[in-house]
Amino acid sequence: MAIEDLANCHPKLIRGQVWCHECGNTQKVNSGNALANGWPKCCGYTMSLDSPEERAHFEQVQAADESDPMRTY
Ligand SMILES: [Zn+2]
Secondary structure (H helix, E strand, C coil), rough: CCCCCCCHCHHHHCCCEEEECCCCCCCEHHHHHHHHHHHHHHHEEEECCCCCHHHHHHHHHHHHHHHCCCCCC
């Protein structure tokens, strides 16, 4: 698959925005370019395609999962 196709098939790649979860910095990226040349880094880490809200939700789901393994979503 061409890099351009990959960049156009994933919602977070189409959005083209990354976040640093260390300092809260956010940046617009060209996903095709980033896939080819590497993602921007901040605070020593590769910046994330997940927004802080999405990441918080993910951690909540994980925490709920651990406290109640029978829970279904
Ligand atoms: Zn940072």
